Amino acid sequence: MSLSNSITSLPEIDQIMDQSMQSFLAYKKVSAIERAAFLERIAFEIEALGEELIKTTKEETNLPEARLLGERGRTTMQLRMFASMLLEGSWVEASIDHAIPDKVPAKPDIRKMLVPVGPVVVFGASNFPYAYSTAGGDTASALASGCSVVVKAHPAHLRTSTLIAAAIEKAIDFCKMPKHCFQHVTGTSFEIGKALVQQSNTSAVGFTGSFTGGRALYDYASVRNKPIPVFSEMGSTNPVLLLQDALLQNAETIATQYAGSITLGVGQFCTNPGLIIGIQSVGLNRFKATLSNAINQVAPAKMLHVGILKAYETKLSKVLANAGVTPLTNEIAFDADIASPMIVHVQGIDFLKDENLKEEVFGPYAIIVECTDMDELKAVWNSVSGQLTTSIMGSDKDFEANPELIELATQIAGRVLLNGVPTGVEVCASMVHGGPYPATTDSRFTAVGLNAVKRWVRPVCYQNCPDHLLPEALKETNPFKIKRMIDGNPYQ
Secondary structure, three states: OOOOOOOOOHHHHHHHHHHHHHHHHHHOOOOHHHHHHHHHHHHHHHHHOHHHHHHHHHHHHOOOHHHHHHHHHHHHHHHHHHHHHHHHOHHHOOEEEOOEOOOOOOEOOEEEEEEEOOOEEEEOOOOOOOOOOOOOHHHHHHHHHOOOEEEEOOHHHHHHHHHHHHHHHHHHHHHOOOOOOEEEEOOOOHHHHHHHHHOOOOOEEEEEOOHHHHHHHHHHHHOOOOOOOEEEEOOOOOOEEEOHHHHHHHHHHHHHHHHHHHHHHHHOOOOOOOEEEEEOOHHHHHHHHHHHHHHHOOOOEOOOOHHHHHHHHHHHHHHHOOOOOEEOOOOOOOOOOOEOOEEEEEEHHHHHHOHHHHOOOOOOEEEEEEEOOHHHHHHHHHHOOOEEEEEEEOOHHHHHHOOOHHHHHHHHEEEEEEOOOOOOOOOOOOOOOOOOOOOEOOOOOOOOOHHHHHHHEEEEEEEOOOHHHOOHHHOOOOOOOOOEEEOOEEEO
16 A cells, blocks of 8 residues: 555555455464564654654644654654553453363363454544554554554645654564555545445444544444444543632632643643533632633634634634623634634523533633532533543532532543643553543543553453463463463462
Protein backbone atom coordinates (compact mmCIF):
# COMPACT_ATOMS: atom_id res chain seq x y z
CA MET A 1 0.00 0.00 0.00
CA SER A 2 1.52 3.33 -1.04
CA LEU A 3 2.06 5.91 1.67
CA SER A 4 1.54 8.85 -0.65
CA ASN A 5 -1.31 11.31 -0.16
CA SER A 6 -3.30 9.62 -2.91
CA ILE A 7 -6.92 8.90 -2.05
CA THR A 8 -7.83 5.29 -1.33
CA SER A 9 -10.62 4.05 -3.55
CA LEU A 10 -13.47 1.80 -2.46
CA PRO A 11 -12.34 -1.16 -4.60
CA GLU A 12 -9.00 -1.14 -2.76
CA ILE A 13 -10.63 -1.78 0.62
CA ASP A 14 -11.14 -5.51 0.05
CA GLN A 15 -7.51 -5.91 -1.00
CA ILE A 16 -6.27 -3.93 2.00
CA MET A 17 -8.30 -5.94 4.48
CA ASP A 18 -7.39 -9.25 2.82
CA GLN A 19 -3.73 -8.28 3.20
CA SER A 20 -4.36 -7.32 6.80
CA MET A 21 -5.90 -10.71 7.56
CA GLN A 22 -3.06 -12.62 5.94
CA SER A 23 -0.57 -10.52 7.86
CA PHE A 24 -2.46 -11.07 11.11
CA LEU A 25 -2.16 -14.84 10.75
CA ALA A 26 1.62 -14.42 10.71
CA TYR A 27 1.94 -11.44 13.07
CA LYS A 28 0.00 -13.03 15.93
CA LYS A 29 2.72 -15.72 16.06
CA VAL A 30 5.51 -13.16 16.46
CA SER A 31 6.99 -13.49 19.93
CA ALA A 32 6.34 -10.93 22.63
CA ILE A 33 10.04 -10.03 22.65
CA GLU A 34 10.01 -9.34 18.92
CA ARG A 35 6.79 -7.33 19.11
CA ALA A 36 8.25 -5.27 21.93
CA ALA A 37 11.32 -4.50 19.84
CA PHE A 38 9.01 -3.51 16.97
CA LEU A 39 7.12 -1.00 19.14
CA GLU A 40 10.41 0.40 20.43
CA ARG A 41 11.59 0.83 16.84
CA ILE A 42 8.40 2.67 15.85
CA ALA A 43 9.06 5.13 18.68
CA PHE A 44 12.64 5.56 17.47
CA GLU A 45 11.56 6.18 13.86
CA ILE A 46 8.97 8.78 14.93
CA GLU A 47 11.60 10.65 16.92
CA ALA A 48 13.95 10.42 13.93
CA LEU A 49 11.47 12.47 11.88
CA GLY A 50 12.64 15.42 13.96
CA GLU A 51 11.71 18.96 12.99
CA GLU A 52 10.05 17.91 9.74
CA LEU A 53 7.22 16.25 11.66
CA ILE A 54 6.66 19.16 14.04
CA LYS A 55 6.77 21.73 11.24
CA THR A 56 4.30 19.77 9.11
CA THR A 57 1.83 19.31 11.94
CA LYS A 58 2.00 23.00 12.91
CA GLU A 59 1.06 23.90 9.35
CA GLU A 60 -1.85 21.45 9.28
CA THR A 61 -3.39 21.93 12.74
CA ASN A 62 -2.53 25.41 14.08
CA LEU A 63 -1.21 23.69 17.21
CA PRO A 64 1.82 25.35 18.87
CA GLU A 65 5.23 23.71 18.90
CA ALA A 66 5.31 23.19 22.66
CA ARG A 67 2.04 21.26 22.57
CA LEU A 68 3.26 19.10 19.67
CA LEU A 69 6.56 18.31 21.34
CA GLY A 70 4.70 17.19 24.43
CA GLU A 71 2.25 15.10 22.44
CA ARG A 72 5.03 13.46 20.44
CA GLY A 73 6.69 12.53 23.73
CA ARG A 74 3.46 11.02 25.00
CA THR A 75 3.06 9.03 21.78
CA THR A 76 6.52 7.48 21.90
CA MET A 77 6.11 6.88 25.64
CA GLN A 78 2.90 4.93 24.97
CA LEU A 79 4.68 2.74 22.44
CA ARG A 80 7.48 1.99 24.90
CA MET A 81 4.95 1.41 27.68
CA PHE A 82 3.28 -1.34 25.66
CA ALA A 83 6.70 -2.77 24.79
CA SER A 84 7.44 -3.07 28.52
CA MET A 85 4.04 -4.66 29.05
CA LEU A 86 4.87 -7.33 26.48
CA LEU A 87 8.19 -8.13 28.15
CA GLU A 88 6.56 -8.42 31.60
CA GLY A 89 3.94 -10.78 30.17
CA SER A 90 1.13 -10.94 32.73
CA TRP A 91 -1.25 -8.98 30.48
CA VAL A 92 -2.26 -12.24 28.75
CA GLU A 93 -3.91 -13.31 32.04
CA ALA A 94 -2.62 -16.86 31.76
CA SER A 95 -4.16 -19.37 34.14
CA ILE A 96 -3.67 -23.10 34.57
CA ASP A 97 -6.05 -25.52 36.26
CA HIS A 98 -4.49 -28.95 36.45
CA ALA A 99 -6.47 -32.10 35.94
CA ILE A 100 -7.89 -33.98 38.94
CA PRO A 101 -8.51 -37.51 37.67
CA ASP A 102 -9.87 -38.72 41.01
CA LYS A 103 -12.63 -36.11 41.11
CA VAL A 104 -16.14 -37.36 40.23
CA PRO A 105 -16.66 -36.54 37.47
CA ALA A 106 -12.98 -36.21 36.58
CA LYS A 107 -11.69 -32.66 36.21
CA PRO A 108 -9.82 -32.08 32.91
CA ASP A 109 -6.69 -29.98 32.50
CA ILE A 110 -7.85 -26.46 31.49
CA ARG A 111 -5.63 -23.52 30.61
CA LYS A 112 -6.71 -20.02 29.56
CA MET A 113 -5.16 -16.86 28.13
CA LEU A 114 -6.05 -13.81 26.06
CA VAL A 115 -5.48 -13.96 22.30
CA PRO A 116 -5.71 -11.25 19.60
CA VAL A 117 -9.02 -10.93 17.75
CA GLY A 118 -7.79 -10.11 14.23
CA PRO A 119 -7.37 -7.05 11.98
CA VAL A 120 -8.22 -3.77 13.74
CA VAL A 121 -9.33 -0.60 11.94
CA VAL A 122 -8.29 2.64 13.69
CA PHE A 123 -9.76 6.03 12.80
CA GLY A 124 -7.36 8.88 13.48
CA ALA A 125 -8.58 11.75 15.68
CA SER A 126 -8.49 15.37 14.57
CA ASN A 127 -7.55 16.93 17.92
CA PHE A 128 -4.58 14.69 18.75
CA PRO A 129 -2.57 14.25 15.54
CA TYR A 130 0.00 12.00 17.27
CA ALA A 131 -1.32 10.45 20.50
CA TYR A 132 -4.77 9.43 19.18
CA SER A 133 -3.96 9.01 15.54
CA THR A 134 -1.68 7.01 13.27
CA ALA A 135 0.72 5.66 15.92
CA GLY A 136 -1.41 6.60 18.91
CA GLY A 137 -2.82 4.55 21.73
CA ASP A 138 -5.24 2.52 19.61
CA THR A 139 -2.56 1.49 17.12
CA ALA A 140 0.08 0.86 19.79
CA SER A 141 -2.20 -1.31 21.93
CA ALA A 142 -3.53 -3.25 18.94
CA LEU A 143 -0.06 -3.98 17.61
CA ALA A 144 1.02 -4.99 21.11
CA SER A 145 -1.86 -7.46 21.33
CA GLY A 146 -0.79 -9.20 18.14
CA CYS A 147 -3.46 -7.68 15.90
CA SER A 148 -2.69 -6.22 12.50
CA VAL A 149 -3.81 -2.60 12.07
CA VAL A 150 -5.31 -0.51 9.28
CA VAL A 151 -5.35 3.22 10.07
CA LYS A 152 -7.85 5.53 8.39
CA ALA A 153 -5.97 8.85 8.35
CA HIS A 154 -7.82 11.96 9.47
CA PRO A 155 -8.02 14.34 6.48
CA ALA A 156 -7.31 17.35 8.70
CA HIS A 157 -3.66 16.30 9.11
CA LEU A 158 -3.03 13.94 6.23
CA ARG A 159 0.62 14.92 5.66
CA THR A 160 1.37 14.33 9.34
CA SER A 161 -0.33 10.95 9.23
CA THR A 162 1.59 9.99 6.11
CA LEU A 163 4.94 10.88 7.70
CA ILE A 164 4.21 8.75 10.76
CA ALA A 165 2.90 5.90 8.62
CA ALA A 166 6.19 5.96 6.73
CA ALA A 167 8.05 5.76 10.05
CA ILE A 168 6.03 2.67 10.99
CA GLU A 169 6.85 1.12 7.60
CA LYS A 170 10.54 1.68 8.29
CA ALA A 171 10.15 -0.10 11.61
CA ILE A 172 8.39 -3.00 9.86
CA ASP A 173 11.31 -3.38 7.46
CA PHE A 174 13.96 -3.00 10.16
CA CYS A 175 12.32 -5.54 12.48
CA LYS A 176 11.30 -7.88 9.64
CA MET A 177 7.67 -7.86 10.66
CA PRO A 178 4.96 -9.27 8.35
CA LYS A 179 4.63 -6.77 5.52
CA HIS A 180 1.03 -5.67 5.98
CA CYS A 181 0.75 -5.78 9.77
CA PHE A 182 0.21 -2.00 9.42
CA GLN A 183 -1.48 -0.22 6.52
CA HIS A 184 -2.41 3.41 5.93
CA VAL A 185 -5.68 4.40 4.28
CA THR A 186 -6.57 7.90 3.08
CA GLY A 187 -9.68 9.53 1.74
CA THR A 188 -12.47 11.84 2.90
CA SER A 189 -15.46 9.77 1.80
CA PHE A 190 -17.77 8.41 4.51
CA GLU A 191 -18.16 5.39 2.27
CA ILE A 192 -14.52 4.46 2.83
CA GLY A 193 -15.04 4.40 6.59
CA LYS A 194 -18.21 2.36 6.19
CA ALA A 195 -16.48 -0.11 3.89
CA LEU A 196 -13.59 -0.56 6.33
CA VAL A 197 -15.97 -1.32 9.21
CA GLN A 198 -18.15 -3.68 7.20
CA GLN A 199 -15.42 -5.57 5.35
CA SER A 200 -15.61 -9.18 6.48
CA ASN A 201 -11.99 -9.39 7.68
CA THR A 202 -12.31 -6.46 10.09
CA SER A 203 -12.45 -7.75 13.66
CA ALA A 204 -12.66 -4.56 15.76
CA VAL A 205 -12.70 -0.77 15.39
CA GLY A 206 -11.19 2.09 17.37
CA PHE A 207 -12.49 5.66 16.99
CA THR A 208 -12.06 9.01 18.73
CA GLY A 209 -14.23 11.90 17.58
CA SER A 210 -17.78 13.17 17.40
CA PHE A 211 -20.90 11.43 18.62
CA THR A 212 -22.30 11.43 15.07
CA GLY A 213 -19.21 9.75 13.63
CA GLY A 214 -18.75 7.25 16.44
CA ARG A 215 -22.39 6.21 16.47
CA ALA A 216 -22.40 5.78 12.68
CA LEU A 217 -19.46 3.36 12.88
CA TYR A 218 -21.15 1.47 15.70
CA ASP A 219 -24.31 1.13 13.62
CA TYR A 220 -22.35 -0.03 10.55
CA ALA A 221 -20.77 -2.78 12.66
CA SER A 222 -24.03 -3.89 14.25
CA VAL A 223 -25.71 -4.71 10.92
CA ARG A 224 -22.88 -6.91 9.65
CA ASN A 225 -23.57 -10.60 9.26
CA LYS A 226 -21.02 -11.00 12.03
CA PRO A 227 -21.20 -7.92 14.30
CA ILE A 228 -17.89 -6.71 15.71
CA PRO A 229 -16.97 -4.48 18.66
CA VAL A 230 -16.57 -0.76 17.99
CA PHE A 231 -14.77 1.20 20.68
CA SER A 232 -15.85 4.77 20.00
CA GLU A 233 -14.86 7.59 22.32
CA MET A 234 -17.39 10.29 21.42
CA GLY A 235 -16.80 13.22 23.72
CA SER A 236 -18.29 14.57 26.90
CA THR A 237 -19.51 17.72 28.64
CA ASN A 238 -17.55 16.69 31.76
CA PRO A 239 -19.88 18.19 34.39
CA VAL A 240 -18.37 20.02 37.34
CA LEU A 241 -20.16 20.40 40.69
CA LEU A 242 -19.37 23.52 42.70
CA LEU A 243 -20.29 22.89 46.33
CA GLN A 244 -21.17 25.80 48.57
CA ASP A 245 -18.54 25.77 51.29
CA ALA A 246 -15.72 25.34 48.74
CA LEU A 247 -17.00 28.38 46.83
CA LEU A 248 -17.41 30.41 49.99
CA GLN A 249 -13.74 29.81 50.81
CA ASN A 250 -12.09 29.70 47.36
CA ALA A 251 -14.43 30.99 44.62
CA GLU A 252 -11.80 33.11 42.91
CA THR A 253 -9.10 30.44 42.99
CA ILE A 254 -11.45 27.79 41.59
CA ALA A 255 -12.66 30.15 38.86
CA THR A 256 -9.11 30.97 37.77
CA GLN A 257 -8.24 27.28 37.70
CA TYR A 258 -11.25 26.49 35.52
CA ALA A 259 -10.67 29.42 33.17
CA GLY A 260 -7.38 27.79 32.22
CA SER A 261 -8.97 24.37 31.82
CA ILE A 262 -11.87 25.62 29.66
CA THR A 263 -9.61 27.49 27.23
CA LEU A 264 -6.67 25.07 27.19
CA GLY A 265 -5.86 24.21 23.58
CA VAL A 266 -8.76 26.43 22.42
CA GLY A 267 -11.06 24.07 24.28
CA GLN A 268 -10.31 21.21 21.90
CA PHE A 269 -10.02 18.41 24.44
CA CYS A 270 -12.62 15.71 24.97
CA THR A 271 -12.20 16.35 28.70
CA ASN A 272 -12.96 20.08 28.44
CA PRO A 273 -15.20 21.11 31.41
CA GLY A 274 -18.20 22.34 29.44
CA LEU A 275 -20.89 22.12 32.13
CA ILE A 276 -20.57 23.80 35.55
CA ILE A 277 -23.31 23.30 38.11
CA GLY A 278 -23.73 25.24 41.34
CA ILE A 279 -26.32 26.43 43.86
CA GLN A 280 -27.26 30.12 43.94
CA SER A 281 -25.15 31.86 46.55
CA VAL A 282 -22.73 34.70 47.15
CA GLY A 283 -19.90 32.27 46.44
CA LEU A 284 -21.36 31.29 43.06
CA ASN A 285 -21.73 34.98 42.15
CA ARG A 286 -18.06 35.54 42.96
CA PHE A 287 -17.14 32.49 40.88
CA LYS A 288 -19.13 33.73 37.86
CA ALA A 289 -17.61 37.21 38.03
CA THR A 290 -14.03 35.93 38.32
CA LEU A 291 -14.46 33.29 35.60
CA SER A 292 -16.07 35.75 33.18
CA ASN A 293 -13.32 38.30 33.72
CA ALA A 294 -10.60 35.66 33.23
CA ILE A 295 -12.20 34.32 30.05
CA ASN A 296 -12.51 37.84 28.63
CA GLN A 297 -8.73 38.16 28.94
CA VAL A 298 -8.16 35.12 26.71
CA ALA A 299 -7.50 36.08 23.10
CA PRO A 300 -9.48 34.38 20.30
CA ALA A 301 -7.43 31.74 18.51
CA LYS A 302 -7.53 29.45 15.50
CA MET A 303 -9.00 26.01 15.99
CA LEU A 304 -7.62 22.85 14.43
CA HIS A 305 -9.45 23.30 11.16
CA VAL A 306 -12.39 25.19 9.69
CA GLY A 307 -14.77 22.25 10.13
CA ILE A 308 -14.32 22.28 13.91
CA LEU A 309 -14.73 26.07 13.98
CA LYS A 310 -18.00 25.92 12.03
CA ALA A 311 -19.34 23.17 14.30
CA TYR A 312 -18.42 25.27 17.35
CA GLU A 313 -20.26 28.29 15.98
CA THR A 314 -23.31 26.24 14.97
CA LYS A 315 -23.69 24.68 18.42
CA LEU A 316 -23.10 28.02 20.13
CA SER A 317 -25.90 29.52 18.06
CA LYS A 318 -28.27 26.77 19.25
CA VAL A 319 -27.34 27.48 22.86
CA LEU A 320 -27.84 31.22 22.50
CA ALA A 321 -31.25 30.70 20.90
CA ASN A 322 -32.60 29.70 24.32
CA ALA A 323 -34.23 32.78 25.84
CA GLY A 324 -33.08 31.72 29.30
CA VAL A 325 -29.38 31.70 28.35
CA THR A 326 -27.33 34.77 29.22
CA PRO A 327 -23.77 35.30 27.92
CA LEU A 328 -21.34 36.21 30.71
CA THR A 329 -18.43 37.07 28.44
CA ASN A 330 -17.83 39.47 25.58
CA GLU A 331 -19.92 39.20 22.43
CA ILE A 332 -18.22 37.14 19.73
CA ALA A 333 -18.12 37.54 15.97
CA PHE A 334 -19.19 34.47 14.03
CA ASP A 335 -17.74 35.68 10.72
CA ALA A 336 -14.08 35.51 11.80
CA ASP A 337 -11.72 32.57 11.20
CA ILE A 338 -10.91 32.31 14.89
CA ALA A 339 -12.79 31.00 17.89
CA SER A 340 -13.71 33.31 20.74
CA PRO A 341 -14.15 31.76 24.18
CA MET A 342 -17.59 32.05 25.76
CA ILE A 343 -19.23 31.40 29.12
CA VAL A 344 -23.03 31.43 29.39
CA HIS A 345 -25.44 31.20 32.32
CA VAL A 346 -28.83 29.53 32.72
CA GLN A 347 -31.16 28.63 35.54
CA GLY A 348 -31.51 24.95 36.40
CA ILE A 349 -35.19 24.79 35.44
CA ASP A 350 -34.43 26.15 31.95
CA PHE A 351 -31.48 23.80 31.48
CA LEU A 352 -33.64 20.78 32.25
CA LYS A 353 -36.14 21.78 29.55
CA ASP A 354 -33.69 22.17 26.61
CA GLU A 355 -31.75 19.15 25.28
CA ASN A 356 -29.53 21.46 23.18
CA LEU A 357 -27.99 22.81 26.38
CA LYS A 358 -26.88 19.31 27.39
CA GLU A 359 -24.90 18.64 24.21
CA GLU A 360 -21.13 18.96 24.01
CA VAL A 361 -19.96 22.23 22.44
CA PHE A 362 -16.46 21.35 21.31
CA GLY A 363 -14.38 24.45 21.87
CA PRO A 364 -13.53 27.12 24.49
CA TYR A 365 -17.00 27.16 26.03
CA ALA A 366 -18.81 26.33 29.26
CA ILE A 367 -22.33 26.77 30.55
CA ILE A 368 -22.97 27.61 34.22
CA VAL A 369 -26.21 26.14 35.52
CA GLU A 370 -27.50 27.90 38.62
CA CYS A 371 -29.70 25.71 40.82
CA THR A 372 -32.00 26.61 43.70
CA ASP A 373 -30.93 23.79 45.99
CA MET A 374 -29.09 20.46 46.20
CA ASP A 375 -32.06 18.51 44.85
CA GLU A 376 -32.12 20.59 41.68
CA LEU A 377 -28.33 20.33 41.37
CA LYS A 378 -28.61 16.53 41.45
CA ALA A 379 -31.45 16.63 38.92
CA VAL A 380 -29.33 18.68 36.51
CA TRP A 381 -26.31 16.43 37.06
CA ASN A 382 -28.32 13.26 36.47
CA SER A 383 -30.01 14.70 33.38
CA VAL A 384 -26.83 14.56 31.32
CA SER A 385 -25.94 11.24 29.72
CA GLY A 386 -22.78 9.21 30.37
CA GLN A 387 -19.57 11.19 30.64
CA LEU A 388 -15.83 10.65 30.41
CA THR A 389 -15.30 12.68 33.58
CA THR A 390 -17.16 14.46 36.33
CA SER A 391 -15.54 16.73 38.90
CA ILE A 392 -16.61 17.81 42.38
CA MET A 393 -15.15 20.93 43.97
CA GLY A 394 -15.87 20.65 47.67
CA SER A 395 -14.50 21.07 51.17
CA ASP A 396 -14.53 18.47 53.93
CA LYS A 397 -17.66 20.19 55.23
CA ASP A 398 -19.33 19.82 51.82
CA PHE A 399 -18.55 16.11 51.58
CA GLU A 400 -19.69 15.46 55.14
CA ALA A 401 -23.01 17.12 54.32
CA ASN A 402 -23.39 15.26 51.01
CA PRO A 403 -21.71 11.85 51.34
CA GLU A 404 -23.73 10.36 48.48
CA LEU A 405 -22.18 12.54 45.77
CA ILE A 406 -19.11 10.44 45.07
CA GLU A 407 -21.20 7.30 44.67
CA LEU A 408 -23.56 9.15 42.32
CA ALA A 409 -20.54 10.35 40.34
CA THR A 410 -19.48 6.78 39.58
CA GLN A 411 -22.81 6.22 37.84
CA ILE A 412 -22.24 9.22 35.59
CA ALA A 413 -18.61 9.02 34.50
CA GLY A 414 -15.57 6.79 34.08
CA ARG A 415 -13.25 9.21 35.90
CA VAL A 416 -14.28 11.00 39.08
CA LEU A 417 -12.16 14.01 40.11
CA LEU A 418 -12.14 15.75 43.47
CA ASN A 419 -10.93 19.35 43.60
CA GLY A 420 -9.19 19.34 40.24
CA VAL A 421 -9.73 19.93 36.54
CA PRO A 422 -10.42 17.13 34.04
CA THR A 423 -8.13 18.36 31.27
CA GLY A 424 -4.91 16.38 31.28
CA VAL A 425 -5.14 12.61 30.98
CA GLU A 426 -2.25 10.84 32.68
CA VAL A 427 -1.16 7.71 30.81
CA CYS A 428 -0.82 5.07 33.51
CA ALA A 429 -2.24 1.74 34.63
CA SER A 430 -4.91 3.33 36.85
CA MET A 431 -6.31 5.79 34.30
CA VAL A 432 -9.82 5.29 32.91
CA HIS A 433 -10.54 7.22 29.73
CA GLY A 434 -14.01 5.95 28.99
CA GLY A 435 -17.47 6.17 30.44
CA PRO A 436 -21.13 5.25 30.07
CA TYR A 437 -22.81 5.79 26.71
CA PRO A 438 -22.73 8.19 24.90
CA ALA A 439 -19.24 9.08 26.14
CA THR A 440 -18.16 5.73 24.73
CA THR A 441 -19.83 2.74 23.11
CA ASP A 442 -18.46 0.36 25.74
CA SER A 443 -17.83 1.66 29.25
CA ARG A 444 -16.03 -1.53 30.31
CA PHE A 445 -12.87 -0.44 28.51
CA THR A 446 -10.48 2.50 28.42
CA ALA A 447 -8.64 4.08 25.49
CA VAL A 448 -5.70 5.19 27.66
CA GLY A 449 -3.17 3.13 29.60
CA LEU A 450 -2.19 -0.53 29.58
CA ASN A 451 -5.76 -1.80 29.83
CA ALA A 452 -6.47 -0.38 26.37
CA VAL A 453 -4.98 -3.62 25.03
CA LYS A 454 -7.99 -5.56 26.34
CA ARG A 455 -10.18 -4.13 23.59
CA TRP A 456 -8.33 -6.19 21.00
CA VAL A 457 -8.21 -9.60 22.70
CA ARG A 458 -10.55 -12.37 23.76
CA PRO A 459 -10.13 -15.30 26.17
CA VAL A 460 -9.48 -18.81 24.87
CA CYS A 461 -9.06 -21.94 26.95
CA TYR A 462 -7.32 -25.18 25.99
CA GLN A 463 -8.63 -28.42 27.48
CA ASN A 464 -6.44 -31.51 27.82
CA CYS A 465 -3.96 -30.03 25.35
CA PRO A 466 -0.48 -31.65 25.30
CA ASP A 467 2.15 -29.33 26.71
CA HIS A 468 4.18 -29.15 23.51
CA LEU A 469 1.12 -27.90 21.58
CA LEU A 470 0.25 -25.12 24.02
CA PRO A 471 1.16 -21.44 23.60
CA GLU A 472 4.36 -20.61 25.46
CA ALA A 473 2.54 -18.74 28.24
CA LEU A 474 0.53 -21.86 29.13
CA LYS A 475 3.27 -24.46 29.05
CA GLU A 476 4.20 -26.10 32.33
CA THR A 477 7.53 -24.33 32.18
CA ASN A 478 7.79 -21.35 29.88
CA PRO A 479 10.73 -19.17 28.87
CA PHE A 480 9.01 -15.98 30.02
CA LYS A 481 8.87 -14.94 33.67
CA ILE A 482 5.18 -14.12 33.48
CA LYS A 483 2.71 -14.18 36.34
CA ARG A 484 0.14 -16.95 36.07
CA MET A 485 -2.69 -18.35 38.14
CA ILE A 486 -2.07 -22.01 38.86
CA ASP A 487 -4.91 -23.98 40.45
CA GLY A 488 -6.37 -20.70 41.67
CA ASN A 489 -3.16 -19.42 43.26
CA PRO A 490 -0.92 -16.56 42.06
CA TYR A 491 2.38 -17.86 40.76
CA GLN A 492 5.45 -16.06 39.44
